[in-house]
Amino acid sequence: MKLQDRILVVDDSSTNRKILKRILALDNYEILEAENGQQALETILNQSKPISIVLLDLSMPVMDGFELLKVMENLDLFKKVSVIVTTGFDVINTELKSLQLGAIEFITKPYNADIVRHRVRSILKLRRNTALINTLEVDPLTGLYNRESFYLHAKEVLLSNPTKKYQLICSDIINFKMLNTKYGAEACDNILTGIANFYKKTKDGIVCGRLGSDIFVVLREMVSHKSQEEVNKEFLTNFSHFPIKDFYMKFGVYEVESNSTPVSIMCDCARLAITTIKNKYGATFAVYDISMRKNLEREQQLTSYMEQALEENQFKMYLQPKHNSITEHLYGAEALVRWVHPVFGLITPDEFIPIFEKNGFISKLDYYMWEEACKLLKKWIDAKEKIIPISVNVSRIDFLTFDLPSKIYNLVESYNIPPSMLHLEITESAYTTEAERIIADVKSLRMQGFLIEMDDFGSGYSSLNMLAELPIDILKLDMKFIHSEDTSVNNSKMTILNFVIGLSKWLKYPTIAEGVEKQEEVELLKSMGCNYIQGYFYSKPISVNDFESYKKKCFKNEVKSDTKSFDNIDLSDNSKPLLMLTETDEEYRQMLTKILSPYYTIAFVNSCTNAYEFLVRYYNVINCIVLDLLMPDMDAFRLVDILKEEGYIKKIPVVMTSEAELNNEKNAIQLGATSFVPKPFDEEILLHHIKLAVNEYELRKLHS
Amino acid sequence: MDFKDLLENLNCKDIELTLKRFVGDYDFYIESVKEFINDVRWMSLDKSIKAKLVKETFDAAHLLKGVAGNCGLTTIYNLLIQIVEPLRDEAESENDKVIKNSVDFEKLFLVYEKVLEERIRINDIIGGIEI
Numbered sequence: 025m026k027l028q029d030r031i032l033v034v035d036d037s038s039t040n041r042k043i044l045k046r047i048l049a050l051d052n053y054e055i056l057e058a059e060n061g062q063q064a065l066e067t068i069l070n071q072s073k074p075i076s077i078v079l080l081d082l083s084m085p086v087m088d089g090f091e092l093l094k095v096m097e098n099l100d101l102f103k104k105v106s107v108i109v110t111t112g113f114d115v116i117n118t119e120l121k122s123l124q125l126g127a128i129e130f131i132t133k134p135y136n137a138d139i140v141r142h143r144v145r146s147i148l149k150l151r152r153n154t155a156l157i158n159t160l161e162v163d164p165l166t167g168l169y170n171r172e173s174f175y176l177h178a179k180e181v182l183l184s185n186p187t188k189k190y191q192l193i194c195s196d197i198i199n200f201k202m203l204n205t206k207y208g209a210e211a212c213d214n215i216l217t218g219i220a221n222f223y224k225k226t227k228d229g230i231v232c233g234r235l236g237s238d239i240f241v242v243l244r245e246m247v248s249h250k251s252q253e254e255v256n257k258e259f260l261t262n263f264s265h266f267p268i269k270d271f272y273m274k275f276g277v278y279e280v281e282s283n284s285t286p287v288s289i290m291c292d293c294a295r296l297a298i299t300t301i302k303n304k305y306g307a308t309f310a311v312y313d314i315s316m317r318k319n320l321e322r323e324q325q326l327t328s329y330m331e332q333a334l335e336e337n338q339f340k341m342y343l344q345p346k347h348n349s350i351t352e353h354l355y356g357a358e359a360l361v362r363w364v365h366p367v368f369g370l371i372t373p374d375e376f377i378p379i380f381e382k383n384g385f386i387s388k389l390d391y392y393m394w395e396e397a398c399k400l401l402k403k404w405i406d407a408k409e410k411i412i413p414i415s416v417n418v419s420r421i422d423f424l425t426f427d428l429p430s431k432i433y434n435l436v437e438s439y440n441i442p443p444s445m446l447h448l449e450i451t452e453s454a455y456t457t458e459a460e461r462i463i464a465d466v467k468s469l470r471m472q473g474f475l476i477e478m479d480d481f482g483s484g485y486s487s488l489n490m491l492a493e494l495p496i497d498i499l500k501l502d503m504k505f506i507h508s509e510d511t512s513v514n515n516s517k518m519t520i521l522n523f524v525i526g527l528s529k530w531l532k533y534p535t536i537a538e539g540v541e542k543q544e545e546v547e548l549l550k551s552m553g554c555n556y557i558q559g560y561f562y563s564k565p566i567s568v569n570d571f572e573s574y575k576k577k578c579f580k581n582e583v584k585s586d587t588k589s590f591d592n593i594d595l596s597d598n599s600k601p602l603l604m605l606t607e608t609d610e611e612y613r614q615m616l617t618k619i620l621s622p623y624y625t626i627a628f629v630n631s632c633t634n635a636y637e638f639l640v641r642y643y644n645v646i647n648c649i650v651l652d653l654l655m656p657d658m659d660a661f662r663l664v665d666i667l668k669e670e671g672y673i674k675k676i677p678v679v680m681t682s683e684a685e686l687n688n689e690k691n692a693i694q695l696g697a698t699s700f701v702p703k704p705f706d707e708e709i710l711l712h713h714i715k716l717a718v719n720e721y722e723l724r725k726l727h728s
Numbered sequence: 729m730d731f732k733d734l735l736e737n738l739n740c741k742d743i744e745l746t747l748k749r750f751v752g753d754y755d756f757y758i759e760s761v762k763e764f765i766n767d768v769r770w771m772s773l774d775k776s777i778k779a780k781l782v783k784e785t786f787d788a789a790h791l792l793k794g795v796a797g798n799c800g801l802t803t804i805y806n807l808l809i810q811i812v813e814p815l816r817d818e819a820e821s822e823n824d825k826v827i828k829n830s831v832d833f834e835k836l837f838l839v840y841e842k843v844l845e846e847r848i849r850i851n852d853i854i855g856g857i858e859i
Contacts, residue, residue: 039763039795083790134797137748
């Protein structure tokens with residue numbers, strides 16, 4: 025049912041009132057009457073149903089029309105009621121005066137019935153449109169302009185004042201969701217209304233609006249004598265009176281350069297400025313600059329191309345070699361991603377990784393890299409090339425995206441790669457949230473045989489207690505933090521480095537230092553006991569092809585440096601268990617060959633370095649290591665230490681041999697050797713111990 | 729006598745507009761004119777004009793003028809204008825409790841007599857009409 029519009033006819037002549045009533049009755053309005061201003065005011069104020077129009081005679085007793093207009097103005101009633109003044113046709117001044125006092129229209133006496141009806145209809149139509157516009161323009165909760173009308177009104181201000189300087193300040197409540205949960209929706213509505221009221225009071229503010237749920241904006245005129253700091257302070261002072269203290273607002277400021285820039289873009293810029301300080305504690309204001317938009321555009325560009333890039337194999341695996349700090353032999357490689365875009369060229373991971381971490385695409389890219397690494401390892405295995413472990417990055421998000429243990433295990437299994445050849449680099453900070461779940465997954469991965477490298481060790485927040493609990497095999501340190509021109513700073517950083525390496529030794533984790541650039545750093549790290557080195561000192565990350573050449577060259581040099589290569593050892597007979605023996609004395613070699621060769625395939629190596637290299641190459645087929653304590657290049661105990669650190673001893677039993685000395689046997693057992701056989705050998709005892717060790721190998725294999 | 733003839737008899741100069749103003753309702757018109765003729769303001773006008781009170785005279789004449797106009801009573805309407813207008817400036821100056829020398833009340837009395845004559849004439853025409 026359509027609501028009747030209510031019209032109040034105010035005239036001291038009842039005849040005149042009746043006449044108007046009859047005329048207006050034709051259009052089915054509800055008519056109220058008053059015979060003077062006072063009565064009219066009471067009628068307006070006391071009506072539960074609103075009055076749309078007052079038809080007001082001016083000359084009346086008690087309170088005349090002019091007085092009523094003044095009172096209505098004071099009571100702000102013109103927003104609700106429109107006044108049409110009825111006057112004699114000959115009184116121009118009276119008309120003007122009444123319009124100035126707030127009347128919207130006038131009708132002359134004697135009434136022209138058609139004109140009266142038409143004017144009333146027009147005013148009602150105008151009121152309805154205005155009401156509609158108000159509903160569309162204003163945010164019903166806060167009474168501020170909504171997004172579109174803010175744009176419109178701000179634009180009007182900017183275009184009509186081309187010489188003035190303006191700025192736009194946007195705000196966002198960082199913890200609004202939390203407030204909603206904590207206080208409930210109704211309280212949050214009050215918070216928003218409160219904020220809106222503070223916005224309305226902004227000094228030099230011209231137009232303000234609410235752009236979204238908790239996002240407000242004000243266009244303010246820039247006053248030349250006031251610095252941005254003062255403006256910021258004014259803003260904060262305003263909000264310091266706010267009754268709720270635990271809401272965190274951040275403000276983005278956009279200084280209007282061209283008044284013709286669309287206001288929507290200005291708002292985007294101010295909001296973009298906010299995103300740059302969203303996670304910065306203590307930063308409340310950020311002023312937009314052009315680089316912010318460029319970064320955003322770049323981010324959007326990279327996001328729009330990423331899927332296609334993956335399909336078209338634009339992501340390339342680059343490898344950076346890792347070397348043993350003692351032998352300097354090639355130990356492994358870290359797989360690093362490069363994006364080679366057909367148009368943009370090489371895009372560095374520094375640029376795209378943070379974006380992919382943010383949008384979740386990193387998981388797809390990580391999986392792609394793991395698979396690339398598996399493909400390469402498989403290629404080396406199939407070509408019977410020397411195989412070295414490749415470490416790949418695992419992002420925190422991967423744990424949340426996949427059932428990571430089975431995902432990676434299925435992958436290596438599908439390529440038939442030993443899990444130990446794929447090292448998983450997980451940053452220390454990955455363990456900081458949802459630690460329990462992530463630790464459980466990493467433990468499970470480790471059980472499956474993957475080696476876990478803790479990336480960026482020392483940069484995270486692990487407590488010592490937590491560190492001891494974490495399932496890790498190797499700690500990785502980034503040397504970036506010691507590269508500084510300031511030597512005094514360097515000295516303290518050296519102390520930290522020494523401490524971190526010492527700590528990892530104490531925790532019995534081998535260490536890899538990455539980002540190593542100079543010879544001095546290598547020497548320093550060696551002296552500190554760091555086990556492996558990765559960095560520009562050896563090589564920058566290189567393409568797979570280049571790495572394969574690099575790898576060949578390394579192994580060629582390593583072979584050259586050996587007096588006797590193990591490459592000529594015949595491993596074709598796999599019907600017998602394989603023993604690796606480090607024995608340099610020719611007489612003992614012959615003895616060992618004579619005793620063991622009927623039952624075992626024997627591989628002699630003549631140095632600890634060779635032993636290590638042989639082990640790295642054939643670790644998955646060696647059933648037992650027979651180590652002599654006296655080696656030319658290194659204390660065999662040190663080698664056992666390294667083998668232990670790298671997890672080989674867990675898999676392959678070690679039998680140590682030496683002159684019978686109590687300490688030797690004790691040390692050997694303490695270090696993790698399965699048994700100790702004294703020299704000169706007793707054939708039976710030797711065979712017994714080797715047999716036990718080989719059985720032990722089988723048991724361990726079964727167990728794993 | 730139909731509505732139109734009545735208006736002609738009453739010297740109405742805007743018959744069509746008046747007919748529309750009273751939405752063609754003859755009875756409503758008679759009722760309104762009777763109300764006009766018997767309006768209490770005639771008494772106020774009579775008293776104040778004789779006492780030469782500017783504002784009171786103005787207010788009463790002004791109201792009666794407005795109703796006369798609406799009733800299409802052109803003659804009396806024009807006569808009332810002749811009373812209202814000379815008083816307007818004084819009446820609206822907010823200092824009008826005393827007799828103003830600048831207003832020629834003698835002249836106004838002459839007009840007022842004509843008004844009374846016209847009022848009687850209207851009453852003669854309308855008075856006998858039953859509604």
